[in-house]
Amino acid sequence: MGLLDNVKAKLGPAKGKVSDLAQRHEDKIQHGLDKAAQVVDKRTKGKYSDRIQSGTGKAKGAMDRLAHKGDSGPAAGGTTPPPDTGGTMPPDTGRTAPPRDAGGTPPPDAPPPTS
Template structure:
């Protein structure tokens, strides 16, 4: 990967993170819907694993959001 590709990737990542923080409620709703559909399709067989995955995804999003806030304060 060339230097320009790395710069472009960083810029695109920043845009995605900004969009994610601006649309947090929609992302949460989407994760809940996806988990519900997956649970429905598996007839509840993997409910605990699906819930764990959804919860970890939300926690990760929370951590990243907090990191962004901290980085914004330091700048």
């Protein structure tokens, strides 16, 4: 038995407990995520609202998956999509990233990276 198998065997019961807690306290967790998002959005004066909303949606989606919400068994085949956060997609500018060589360096005519 390999190391990964040992870790999986020991974490199996913990996953069940966490899943059970997520199911029982789902409303409290959802409320806490919303409240935290509101506080952060207020402190940043709305500057990062779209990112906060996106992160909150992803956190709620992960919590739903953990609680096995909407799980119809192994035959369902896959994961559930994240919930719609109500955000909008940025407009498509038609630009693509410049090609990179095998060494990972951009071509000499490529614009500098933005962060």
